[in-house]
Amino acid sequence: MxxxxxxxxxxxxxxxxxxxxxxxxxxxxxxxxxxxxxxxxxxxxxxxxxxxxxxxxxxxxxxxxxxxxxxxxxxxxxxxxxxxxAVRADQRLGGHIVQGHVDGTAVLLSRDPGESWDDLRFSLPEPIAPYVAEKGSIAIDGISLTVTTVDDDSFGVSLIPTTLKLTTMGERRVGDVVNIEVDVIAKYVERLVVRR
Missing domain, CATH: 2.40.30.20 (Elongation Factor Tu (Ef-tu); domain 3)
Incomplete structure (x- = not known):
């Protein structure tokens, strides 16, 4: 984990x-x-x-x-x-639970640089769309991020200067393909609801 x-x-x-x-x-x-x-x-x-x-x-x-x-x-x-x-049991869980089991890929559609942060918009492939919610957690290339906006075929995140500097997200360009892992809790909730 x-x-x-x-x-x-x-x-x-x-x-x-x-x-x-x-x-x-x-x-x-x-x-x-x-x-x-x-x-x-x-x-x-x-x-x-x-x-x-x-x-x-x-x-x-x-x-x-x-x-x-x-x-x-x-x-x-x-x-x-x-x-x-992998996280040790005695460490803080600073982001969210990430399994390292990628659910799919997405494409960087746009990048809007701001004074203190950048807003990025990614494609939202149909198979993972049900699991992406505004203010929910998502991992992009392994980075724990919060979804800022979501519509039928795309979602957005905002990146602080630390994330831009210390991860590959600062170097990503429009058209780049990234790995997406949705929140595992959302997948389990869906499975429980569907089985009932």
Missing amino acids: FTGIIEEKGEVVAIDQAGGGALLSVRGPVVTSDAKHGDSIAVNGVCLTVVEVKDDVFTVDVIKESLDRSSLGGLAEGSAVNLER
Whole structure:
């Protein structure tokens, strides 16, 4: 489990294609400081398992399913990525419950820079639309954010200077594809209601 509070921006240092999947190596001095084989690290919001740590670089296997359902297949050497280690039971839950199980992708439709924050608008794919609510939580590339507006085919978020500086969201351009994870509680509530 994760919180959506990004610990650092990492850099992809190698991608080796293997059997429909990939072996991804990422530089991240903060997240590798105590990482070991078998640990979970979210890369742009996708929970991945560490298979090797060497100096400040960790390597993870990325299966075809993850490449197909997320934006990870579009990464290249030098790409910046958001990194977060799995939360420990004795830590504060600063964002919201994020599983690292991406529900789909969205496209950045517009970016409106402000004096103190930026307003961003994203496409809202039909399969995830029922779970997105104004003032609700959403994870975009692993970042815990609050939905500011929502309509039939798009939603908006506002980003404070800290988020713009410390995550990849400050570098995102119109047309970029991002990973989306909706609030897991909304999915469970729907399942309970539908079963009744």
